[in-house]
Amino acid sequence: MMFKINISADIVSEPIIADSILETKVSLNISQAHFDANHGEIIAEVENSHFRKIKDALTSKGAEITILDNPIIRDEEECVECGACISVCPVKVFSFDKEWSLQMDADKCIQCGTCLKMCPHNALILEL
Amino acid sequence: MVEKSIKEINSRIEDGSVNVVTAEEMVDIVVDLGAEGASREVDVVTTGTFGAMCSSGVWLNFGHSEPPIKMNKVWLNNVEAYTGVAAVDAFIGATQLSETEGMAYGGAHLIEDLIRGKSVDVHATAYGTDCYPRKVLDTSINIYDLNQAIMMNPRNAYQKYNAATNGSNHKIYTYMGTLLPNLGNVTYSGAGVLSPMHNDPNYETIGMGTRIFLGGTQGYVIGEGTQHSPQSNFGTIMLRGNLKEMSSDYIRASTFEGYGTSLYVGMGIPIPIINEKVALATAITDADITTNLLDYGVPSRDRPKLGEVTYEELRSGTIDFNGKEIPTSSMSSFKMARKIAGELKQWIKEGDFFVTEPVELLPSDTVCKPMKQTDRSLLVQDIMATEVITIDQDATFHKAAKTIMENDYDHLPVIKEDGTIAGIVTAWDISKAVAEEDYKLVKDIMTKKVITANATDPIDIAARNLDFNGVSAMPVIDNKRKVIGIITSGDISKLMARRQ
Ligand code: SF4
Ligand code: SF4
Numbered sequence: 224m225m226f227k228i229n230i231s232a233d234i235v236s237e238p239i240i241a242d243s244i245l246e247t248k249v250s251l252n253i254s255q256a257h258f259d260a261n262h263g264e265i266i267a268e269v270e271n272s273h274f275r276k277i278k279d280a281l282t283s284k285g286a287e288i289t290i291l292d293n294p295i296i297r298d299e300e301e302c303v304e305c306g307a308c309i310s311v312c313p314v315k316v317f318s319f320d321k322e323w324s325l326q327m328d329a330d331k332c333i334q335c336g337t338c339l340k341m342c343p344h345n346a347l348i349l350e351l
Numbered sequence: 352m353v354e355k356s357i358k359e360i361n362s363r364i365e366d367g368s369v370n371v372v373t374a375e376e377m378v379d380i381v382v383d384l385g386a387e388g389a390s391r392e393v394d395v396v397t398t399g400t401f402g403a404m405c406s407s408g409v410w411l412n413f414g415h416s417e418p419p420i421k422m423n424k425v426w427l428n429n430v431e432a433y434t435g436v437a438a439v440d441a442f443i444g445a446t447q448l449s450e451t452e453g454m455a456y457g458g459a460h461l462i463e464d465l466i467r468g469k470s471v472d473v474h475a476t477a478y479g480t481d482c483y484p485r486k487v488l489d490t491s492i493n494i495y496d497l498n499q500a501i502m503m504n505p506r507n508a509y510q511k512y513n514a515a516t517n518g519s520n521h522k523i524y525t526y527m528g529t530l531l532p533n534l535g536n537v538t539y540s541g542a543g544v545l546s547p548m549h550n551d552p553n554y555e556t557i558g559m560g561t562r563i564f565l566g567g568t569q570g571y572v573i574g575e576g577t578q579h580s581p582q583s584n585f586g587t588i589m590l591r592g593n594l595k596e597m598s599s600d601y602i603r604a605s606t607f608e609g610y611g612t613s614l615y616v617g618m619g620i621p622i623p624i625i626n627e628k629v630a631l632a633t634a635i636t637d638a639d640i641t642t643n644l645l646d647y648g649v650p651s652r653d654r655p656k657l658g659e660v661t662y663e664e665l666r667s668g669t670i671d672f673n674g675k676e677i678p679t680s681s682m683s684s685f686k687m688a689r690k691i692a693g694e695l696k697q698w699i700k701e702g703d704f705f706v707t708e709p710v711e712l713l714p715s716d717t718v719c720k721p722m723k724q725t726d727r728s729l730l731v732q733d734i735m736a737t738e739v740i741t742i743d744q745d746a747t748f749h750k751a752a753k754t755i756m757e758n759d760y761d762h763l764p765v766i767k768e769d770g771t772i773a774g775i776v777t778a779w780d781i782s783k784a785v786a787e788e789d790y791k792l793v794k795d796i797m798t799k800k801v802i803t804a805n806a807t808d809p810i811d812i813a814a815r816n817l818d819f820n821g822v823s824a825m826p827v828i829d830n831k832r833k834v835i836g837i838i839t840s841g842d843i844s845k846l847m848a849r850r851q
Contacts, residue, residue: 303401303603303615303684307528309668310536310680318668323686341529343403343605343613343682 224271225333226278229287230263240265243280249273254314254333266291266333293350294332297325301346308338308347353390353627357708360394360623364705371395371699373692374550374622374633381634390630395699395706398547399564399619399691402540402683403605405526406506406577407614408444409462409594412498413473415439416490421483425475426450430461434475438483442503445604445614457612459604462502465494466566466599500594502566502602506576508618510548510586511642514539514660516677519648521819524609528682530647534657537644537670537679542688543637543662547620548586550633556622557588558709564619564695565590567598569704572620574711580719588713590618601691615683619691621699623706637662644672650812652721731813732806734846735827735836741766744773744794751793752781764826764834765797771832775801775824803828804838814843 230239235258244251255266269277278288295316304325309317314331317338339347363369370393372380377396381389411432413422421438424431429451432441447458464471475488494500516537517523517530524530527538543549551557561572570592579587601617624630640662645654660670666685669676698704741764742751755763755778765774774797784796804813804825817825817840827836 304686305402305684306681307538308680310538310678311529311531323684323689337529340524340608341680343528343607343615344603345606 224274225266225268225291226274227289227291227334228263228265228267228281229289230265231285231287232261234285235261235263237284239281239284239286243277243284247273247276247280249277249280251277255335266335291332291334294329294334295327295338296329296348296350297327298346298348301344302342303344303346305343307341307343311337311341313337353387353630355390355394355623355625357623357625357706360625361705363394364699364702367700367702369394369699371397371621371696373689373696374398374545374635375689375692377630377633378544378636381630386627386631386634389634390624390627393624393630395696396550396622396624396630396633397564397619397692397695397699398542398550398622399545399617399688399693399695400508400542400547400683401601401615401617401687401691402542403526403607403613404504404507404616405446405613407462407502407504407616408442408458409465410499410501410503411441411443413439413441413492414496414498416485416488418485419483420475420477420485420488421480422475422488423477425473427461427471427473428456428464429472429474430456430458432458446611448611454606454608454611457604457606459612459614462594462614463599463602463604465500466594466597466602468493468495494595497595502570502590502592502594502597504576504590504616506578506587507590507616508547508576508588508620509541510552510581510584511546511640511662512540512585514642514644514665514679515647516644516657516672517648518646518655518657523648524607525647526607526610526613527647528680529608532648534672534675534677537660537665537677538682539642539662539665539679540682541642541662542683542685543640543666544635545685545688545692546640547618548588549584549635549640551620551622551629552584552586552632552635553628554581554586554713554715555629555632556625556709557620558712560707560710561620562705562707563590563621564617564691564698565592565597566594566617567601568592568596570618572709575713575717578719579714579717581713581715582718585719586713601687617687617691619688619695621695621704621706637666644670650815729810729846730806731804731808731810731827731838732836734810734842735804735806735838736842737836739764739826739834739837741834742776742793743768744792744797746793748781748784748791748793748796751776751796755781762824762826762837762839764801764837765793766834770834772801772803772826772828772834773797774799775826801826806835810843810846813838814840814847817843 252268422434432443445459449456479486515527576587603615776797802820824839
């Protein structure tokens with residue numbers, strides 16, 4: 224399952240991700256990470272059965288966890304199946320099938336929002 | 352040599368014996384039968400494309416009001432239409448933006464709303480004459496209330512189009528969509544194998560009067576389009592069609608983030624197979640069509656050409672560029688292009704659409720020239736301050752504060768021992784250091800990621816860089832990175848004010 228880890232200013236310099244992984248021995252698949260002096264935001268994926276464990280480890284160290292269970296939605300009326308969204312998605316949610324129809328593997332979506340701005344027809348919706 | 356007349360082909364359409372295939376289907380037929388066999392076998396090849404065509408608009412005639420008005424300005428849902436013609440005619444262009452909603456709604460959206468039969472607010476103003484006394488008009492209309500709604504596209508259906516990528520280090524928003532930094536993606540447009548004009552690249556059948564599929568109805572080519580440049584395979588056509596008969600399946604409004612609005616137009620041209628040369632041309636494949644890959648990260652008319660790619664590569668989903676795999680995105684819909692070619696084929700088969708002989712073929716020798724500019728564009732070197740006071744990176748914070756105060760500057764470029772740029776220090780950096788009671792050396796408080804300009808950059812680009820990076824001054828450096836001047840947003844604003 225996909226989730227977001229928010230790390231606030233006071234603990235941003237501490238190795239809480241590494242510590243949590245070592246402690247729980249749960250491997251995390253990190254697909255995005257943004258850090259600056261005041262804040263850290265990480266998008267990660269973990270097997271469903273391990274979520275609880277890693278979540279507890281991270282929250283006990285002060286991180287905030289949000290489950291990303293609202294993946295990208297496509298308004299099929301608006302979509303003209305151009306494929307503009309394909310190349311900007313960092314995790315390859317979009318592709319064409321043999322008939323040049325747009326396919327979506329929405330489970331992979333990490334809700335980065337890039338495709339929303341790319342779509343010329345306003346057909347993509349992310350309910351954050 | 353097989354020769355077929357338009358009349359002959361039309362009589363086959365009439366009696367139902369016509370053989371019509373799409374340009375995609377024609378590829379294998381020519382492979383199997385050869386050009387001669389295929390030209391005997393096939394009467395018409397249909398093409399199609401569905402993509403953003405900014406150069407689109409609609410002529411509207413509102414009919415006369417009581418008392419009558421000679422519209423001086425007119426807005427439809429707050430989007431201004433052009434009225435510099437007779438009293439109640441106006442032209443609404445697809446890329447005109449709403450004065451209240453900006454890029455969220457434009458001429459393209461208005462056109463789609465009209466096709467959908469929606470009601471539209473009209474606001475017009477006038478200076479008033481003896482014959483047209485009215486000065487203000489407010490009404491709401493829909494497409495059925497208009498006398499005419501004639502789509503006119505001055506430049507449509509580019510034969511092919513450049514592929515776009517971005518070599519700069521930041522994301523850019525263009526009419527070719529979002530382009531990720533460092534060649535992160537490639538976007539392209541055009542239907543390749545189904546491309547209307549690429550299936551008749553020598554313009555042997557397309558010209559003024561060619562009947563086509565336009566927006567779901569029958570329209571016409573009325574001549575070459577603006578910027579028609581056949582010598583470089585960038586031919587274009589001018590189109591006309593009745594908006595009242597069009598369908599919102601084939602005419603769709605779009606917004607390109609950071610660029611504006613545009614209209615997706617569905618069009619298709621039937622190519623009558625009058626001889627084997629034309630048959631051979633319609634056998635073109637994606638692999639045969641090459642286009643330039645341009646760096647849109649350089650905001651210039653002469654964008655650097657990074658290489659050439661075929662539509663086959665582009666449509667495969669990734670291209671290989673110097674060993675790097677770059678994902679590609681089409682900005683136009685191939686699925687829709689196919690649907691259009693299929694629909695046109697059906698119309699012809701069913702005897703609802705006849706092919707035409709153009710009254711005049713498209714010119715094949717014109718070129719598209721760049722603009723002649725009599726006013727030399729100003730460069731950074733024309734307005735930068737050349738007497739720039741700099742400070743050494745190892746100087747104390749006090750010295751920086753004193754220099755700024757004494758010279759009344761807000762920005763002080765910081766240099767290394769060899770005179771090359773190291774950073775910039777501003778009055779703000781100084782205040783911040785004072786507030787934090789953190790008195791150090793200049794290099795500790797300066798901004799290291801300094802945005803610089805080159806002396807030969809055009810002013811408009813410098814202005815955009817200042818804006819984009821949210822800074823108010825840029826040191827100007829030479830090719831050895833030595834500071835030779837400074838340019839501020841103040842200099843540019845003064846210049847712009849003078850220009851207007
Ligand atoms: S960019 Fe928008 S319109 Fe184009 S395929 Fe993706 S969702 Fe559909
Ligand atoms: S928001 Fe869009 S671009 Fe980002 S991961 Fe989801 S589908 Fe891909």
